[in-house]
Amino acid sequence: MNFNANHFQLFNLPLAFRLNVEELESAYRKLQNEVHPDRFASSGESEKRLSMQWATKVNEAYQTLKKPLNRAAYLLHLRGHEVFSEKHTAFPPAFLMQQMEWRESIAEARKSRNGSELDKLWNELKGETRRLEIQLASELDDAKDDAAASITTRKLKFMLKLIEEVGDAQEELDAA
Numbered sequence: 786m787n788f789n790a791n792h793f794q795l796f797n798l799p800l801a802f803r804l805n806v807e808e809l810e811s812a813y814r815k816l817q818n819e820v821h822p823d824r825f826a827s828s829g830e831s832e833k834r835l836s837m838q839w840a841t842k843v844n845e846a847y848q849t850l851k852k853p854l855n856r857a858a859y860l861l862h863l864r865g866h867e868v869f870s871e872k873h874t875a876f877p878p879a880f881l882m883q884q885m886e887w888r889e890s891i892a893e894a895r896k897s898r899n900g901s902e903l904d905k906l907w908n909e910l911k912g913e914t915r916r917l918e919i920q921l922a923s924e925l926d927d928a929k930d931d932a933a934a935s936i937t938t939r940k941l942k943f944m945l946k947l948i949e950e951v952g953d954a955q956e957e958l959d960a961a
Contacts, residue, residue: 786816786839791863792846802860802925804850813847853918854945857938860925868935869942880940887947895954903958907951910944917941 786795793800796812818824820839825832849855861868876884887910894902917937924934 792850792859795846802857802922809850816843854941857921857925861931861935861938864931866931866935868938873935884943891950891954898958900958903951903955910948910951914941914944917944
């Protein structure tokens with residue numbers, strides 16, 4: 786194994802946003818079994834340390850590739866784009882307006898303790914998230930449009946934050 790391999794190479798997967806999650810999980814389990822520190826319990830200190838480094842790298846790579854947001858950001862990073870840097874904060878006005886509307890709806894549902902409205906918002910946001918993931922696959926894998934994919938990746942990050950807010954509001958209702 787090459788410690789300098791990127792996450793896709795580590796798991797012997799194509800360098801693409803679309804990936805077979807079962808192949809990723811299978812490759813992860815195989816590698817984790819090979820490098821797990823328990824296998825090196827009776828080895829020397831350097832082998833134990835190296836095993837721990839490999840296990841950490843394998844876990845980090847798996848966590849990055851299994852989540853669409855992280856996978857998109859990582860792919861763009863490999864292509865030379867840091868999508869979450871401070872210089873990338875602009876969004877299309879229509880997206881910003883929609884964000885404001887969703888945040889207001891979350892606040893209203895939270896204030897009125899309306900669980901069914903929160904459920905409706907959660908479903909709407911999950912649908913939009915899925916649409917953005919499909920769009921990312923097209924932009925990254927088909928069109929190779931890194932500029933568009935960067936914007937879509939940042940949008941996806943916002944959507945996941947909104948979903949988290951709805952989940953927090955739902956938990957507050959459940960706890961009351």
